Amino acid sequence: MSLNAESTAFRSALEVIRAVEPRVADAIGAELADQRESLKLIASENYASPATLLTMGNWFSDKYAEGTVGRRFYAGCQNVDTVEALAAEHAKELFGASHAYVQPHSGIDANLVAFWAILADRVESPALKKAQVRQVNDLTEADWFALRRELGNQRMLGMSLDAGGHLTHGFRPNISGKMFDQRSYGTDPATGLIDYDRVAEAAREFKPLILVAGYSAYPRKVNFRIMREIADSVGATFMVDMAHFAGLVAGKVFTGDFDPVPHAHIVTTTTHKSLRGPRGGMVLCGPELADQVDRGCPMVLGGPLPHVMAAKAVALAEARRPDFADYAQRIVDNAQALAEGLLRRGTTLVTGGTDNHLVLLDVSGYGLTGRQAEQALLDSGIVTNRNAVPQDRNGAWYTSGIRIGTPALTSRGLGTAEMDVTAELIHTVLSQTTPGANADGTPSKAKYVLDPAVADKISKQATDLLAGFPLYPTITLS
Numbered sequence: 001m002s003l004n005a006e007s008t009a010f011r012s013a014l015e016v017i018r019a020v021e022p023r024v025a026d027a028i029g030a031e032l033a034d035q036r037e038s039l040k041l042i043a044s045e046n047y048a049s050p051a052t053l054l055t056m057g058n059w060f061s062d063k064y065a066e067g068t069v070g071r072r073f074y075a076g077c078q079n080v081d082t083v084e085a086l087a088a089e090h091a092k093e094l095f096g097a098s099h100a101y102v103q104p105h106s107g108i109d110a111n112l113v114a115f116w117a118i119l120a121d122r123v124e125s126p127a128l129k130k131a132q133v134r135q136v137n138d139l140t141e142a143d144w145f146a147l148r149r150e151l152g153n154q155r156m157l158g159m160s161l162d163a164g165g166h167l168t169h170g171f172r173p174n175i176s177g178k179m180f181d182q183r184s185y186g187t188d189p190a191t192g193l194i195d196y197d198r199v200a201e202a203a204r205e206f207k208p209l210i211l212v213a214g215y216s217a218y219p220r221k222v223n224f225r226i227m228r229e230i231a232d233s234v235g236a237t238f239m240v241d242m243a244h245f246a247g248l249v250a251g252k253v254f255t256g257d258f259d260p261v262p263h264a265h266i267v268t269t270t271t272h273k274s275l276r277g278p279r280g281g282m283v284l285c286g287p288e289l290a291d292q293v294d295r296g297c298p299m300v301l302g303g304p305l306p307h308v309m310a311a312k313a314v315a316l317a318e319a320r321r322p323d324f325a326d327y328a329q330r331i332v333d334n335a336q337a338l339a340e341g342l343l344r345r346g347t348t349l350v351t352g353g354t355d356n357h358l359v360l361l362d363v364s365g366y367g368l369t370g371r372q373a374e375q376a377l378l379d380s381g382i383v384t385n386r387n388a389v390p391q392d393r394n395g396a397w398y399t400s401g402i403r404i405g406t407p408a409l410t411s412r413g414l415g416t417a418e419m420d421v422t423a424e425l426i427h428t429v430l431s432q433t434t435p436g437a438n439a440d441g442t443p444s445k446a447k448y449v450l451d452p453a454v455a456d457k458i459s460k461q462a463t464d465l466l467a468g469f470p471l472y473p474t475i476t477l478s
């Protein structure tokens, strides 16, 4: 492949788009320029390969393909079958799973498919059994009533949001917290770590149908063997949402007790975070749940997105190459270097460090809320997101934390030396920012004061740092 093939492909695509709606073509170009210039530390973002990106822009997008491979509700799906089967095959090989369902449009959708599959498998409702064998029309009013009561009355035990869990792990305002009678486990206030004895105690008391592990903002490994033992001890189905760390599982950084696939009954993930694929979701499971999982569409999901399933096949093929293991290890090395750099400069980190791709800063030591810190960093060309810390006194909106992650910068090629420079930039911004006041003089949780000259200087240093690591170096748009 000539080096210019990628440039040619993207330039040609933009030319075609520009002829119809030039503002969209301009926005696409501007987005690349913005991404090239900013120090992206959003833990859930990455840069997919040109091959993955290009796979999404074609006529697979036009297809309807409800059903599963070889068993569709629409004619003419033979090519969709090819790419869906390939994506599933790559996923099974990569993760050592016996079944992979690659249709979910996102991580939340994958979780909904898993919840449905577990309910459908575990709830002993005669009405549900009837519905399962497609005798929905035979259900009486009383059946419907019983079905709603039984499905909506099940228990879920998941990690609390402020300890690092995800909204869909039973957070009250989320549908999962409404579907399920929910309870959460947190972390040890002294160490910030999961206390497995406390999880076991909560499981014994609450007897959940589903025990959920996985996180969006927990900077440590989770021992899935112990979690499975807890689930088994109370007869719960053990579900792991590995959306954030799927790339570390794929790259064999997380193995043994820390690889969820051999331990969980069902595993869900996104494909676009550390796994570096297209935006989307996926479910892995054993044969017991496979039939229910495959009913995801149309039970829970809208029609599959064949162009994205094709891109999943490409990205998963990339993740099966030997160099992906090296990439995954570098993600963790970089996160640890960043954490050490921050600790050396006096920053407080939740759990005191990291075992994975993310670092959670408690910025209250700088006298700031997460919101103030996030905006001050953004003014300085450093893109992060605010995040609650355990027992956060500022709540989920303003927060006291900043979550940073290394998958994206690692994809650009930055290494541990650059992480130390990044730690210095972050520390400089945070230590030079002070909280602002409202118009009436009361302290504000959103306003902040940062000398624009400092922000400009840091922005320039961030740009200089990135200059040695061009993003999509093979692509020039003009």
Ligand code: PLP
Residues within 6 Å of the ligand: 044, 105, 106, 107, 108, 109, 166, 168, 214, 215, 216, 241, 242, 243, 244, 270, 280, 281
């Ligand atoms: N699960 C976890 C643990 C996540 O962190 C996220 C995203 O932030 C999701 C699920 C949802 O993924 P998506 O945005 O693709 O629906």
